[in-house]
Amino acid sequence: METNQLLSYILFTPFVGALLLLVFQRDQEEQIRFFGLAISVITFIISLVVYSKFEPQNPNFQFVQKIPWISSLNVSYHVGIDGLSMLLLLLTTFITPLTLLSSWKSINKNIKEFTIFMLLLEVGMVGVFVSLDLFLFYIFWEAMLIPMYFIIGIWGGPKRIYASVKFFVFTMFGSLLMLVAIIWLAVSAGAVVGHFTTDIVELYSIGPAAAKNYQNWMFLAFTLSFAIKVPLFPLHTWLPDAHVEAPTAGSIILAAVLLKMGTYGLIRFCLPLFPSAAMTFAPYISVLAVIGIIYGALVAMVQKDMKKLVAYSSVAHLGFVVLGIFAMTQESMQGAIIQMVNHGLSTGALFFLVGVIYERTHTREISEYGGIAKIVPLFAVAFMFASLSSIGLPGLNGFIGEFLILLGSFKSPVLNSWWYTIFAASGVIFAAVYLLWMYQRVVFGEVKNPKMEKLTDMAPREIFIFGAMAVFIVWIGVYPNTFLKISDRSTAKVILQVNAPPPVNISN
């Protein structure tokens, strides 16, 4: 196996799998489920191979493959990964089989279509993380909307149509402005290197040289697109709707991977391409991030619906990530990246557990529950574990990310103020309040609802899914170095790119 083709194998395995699924009969439900799972597991195994050959000491892109695609626009199929994308790639290929497994029982209609859409979604997500050409990136970024839109719209809850259309229109609006910025960047690159280019390795040296006011506009166009995806306050309103209406598998993927595409975009494109604009806007965006942390936490506190509560907690957690990115120190950036993975695992696990209990009771109202600890002890333990991980209990993963982000933002020369850290830290306390309060109302107390008496505890399949996530939750909490060292050199490189003196300005 040629090492530089490995990423293409990851990218095309689910795609070929989706095509092969077309030949299955609609009623071969078991076969379809197993086939989809097998394909996603194979993809995960290939990504483990990539991980085993990955050199963390090398800050440059690895496993690079470049094939010309549209010669007149100088667009090539250019893929490769560095430390930033390695972790997110692993997260994507790790979560996808788990989500397929999690929907084993809950998705009963149109299983064939569901599996096809999930695999196509995986293609889009992997594509976003491995693309080294803005044009290719944009195609995956947009194309990924289609399967997610169908997953929410077909298998979602009662208000699924509103939620799916809102999701689609919000994301599309942001990304179209990014498209103009991409074109502008590529055209202005033509003035420097002599040819139209969207290759980010080339653009890394061109973007920072653009005149300041152009940089600002392009930075804003890119950031708007990514901020909608993250979602940064006040652009978050699509998220609770999409999360609540999406099926469990959709929520897990949405929380674990899709939101990370926004923060990944910020690190990969916004900072290195437009460093001086990023410096200018960093305090403003950080303010929005901190507002997001507190606002998300406060709104989560008053939710009556468990899924909505977890959704708003995502707004708060992603606020931490954005703060970490725009504090622009090595610690905060590392914290942001590990926090992306953490959020994927913890919130993914919470959504999964909410899904587990919802499958049995068909209600997510917190007030309907109470006292289920005696009836479903295993579930109660798992739920406690996931909540604590999300709160950021030392020893579990959330603590590492939040601690690094707070540390980095505290000493950040860009932000140059303690207040960000002080307000953000209060978000940690709020997180403990809303999650533990929900936990108390759901799990402890007297059983008020007679329906709950007949609950069955987690099945082996569900224990397996949760266990897989829990292993990494503990691993990151106890020995984060395994993961931190992957991205260490790459974040250092981003910091270097941001702080490098701006090259000679080009006008327009």
Place this chain on the structure above:
Amino acid sequence: MINDFQEFNGILPFIILGAGILVSVLIEIYSSKSEKLLPWFSILVFLAAGFHSLYYAANIKVVMQNMLLTGGVPNIFHFVFNIGAAIVCLLSIDYIKKHGTYFGEYYILLQASVLGMMCMAGAKDLFMIFLGLEIMSVCFYALAGLNRKKLNANEASLKYFLLGAFATGFIVYGIALIYGSAQTTSIDMITALFPLLYKNIIFITGVILFLIGFSFKIAAFPFHMWVPDVYEGSATTIAGLFSTGGKAAAFSAIIAALSAIFRSSIHTFLPYLAAISVLSMLFGSIVAISQSNIKRMLAYSSIAHAGYMIIGLAAGNSEGIAGVIFYLTAYTFMNLGAFGIVSLIEGTGETNLELSSYAGLADRSPVLAVLLSVFMFALAGLPPFAGFFGKYYVFIAAVKANLTWLAIVGVISSAISVYFYIRIIVLMYFRETQNEFEINISNTGLLAVFISCMLVIILGITPGSVINMIASFL
């Protein structure tokens, strides 16, 4: 005067169509099985003319005493017109049978209108444009009202005729003023004289009148009023042809006549082009949201698409022209596909044209639902389908021409248009069936839609080869 084989070869597509028309007339008169024979014969004629044009696209030659350009960009247009018309024929076979409105003239007029389009695309003289325009338009007026027992078909035909004649008046008056100031109707001569003429108010007025006339034909705001009514009243297959072939032909005429002038001094015409572009995009996208009839929705969407294409003209550079041509190619196939599916679902007597008829289509006819979704995503401009690349190319041209604001208006309008395109998908996939009508999918119709879908996907995956070919001719 045909003096060598190459010249003959160059005009062979025209000869094929001309002969095809005459033979079709004979078939219609003498054969009792003309309803079965004519469509297939027409398809054969279109395929022969289309592929001949594409195959010999590299042989660029000016023929017929400097009246006609063969090879190069015109041949790409010939290919698009002919293949588009062939798809319309495939769709028409069962559509006409279903509605019981067979007239032999249908296929004859179809061929004649394509001949007119080809004359416009290859014109080297303003008279040739006028000739082609009239051949096409007269056929279109007749085609719109072919089902003469239907009231709104008559209305569509009359409306189309009156407004079309009005637009032609503008064009003729424009040509007269151009001739008056330049003393020639040869496009090459006018282009050569342009540096002397660009301050001549009569000449500029002539060009603007010419552009206004064609703005009617490409369905740009504020000259769009006929579009929704005509599309709604005409047969769906014919509306598909109006919105694709007719629009492409009008753009081809503008490109044939003015692309050289645009490239040397776009700023003279920029205010006009930018204004109708912005208005068309926004008006089309916003009004389409409130439509409940799918044909009217597609009509407004076609107005919006005219706006995107004008961005390419307004950019005035070779990327812009190439972008428009690519866009037209992509648009022809995705819009024909969409109209094709509408024609398959449409019941006799104007039924099943409401958007609500599409509710739950995914359960009743998964194949049509998937195909229509592809066309809707393509029209909305989502990668990896052809429509995205059309927009991408014209936006690049706009940014290169320092018209970034026009590209921004374009993307805002695209974002608005997403709403009504995905509403169709919402209906098909996320809603329950409302009225259980029977869907009889004809094999030929399905084949036509499938071919369109394949072209939309192929143009989306390998846009490079097509755009390279176009760029090499500019």
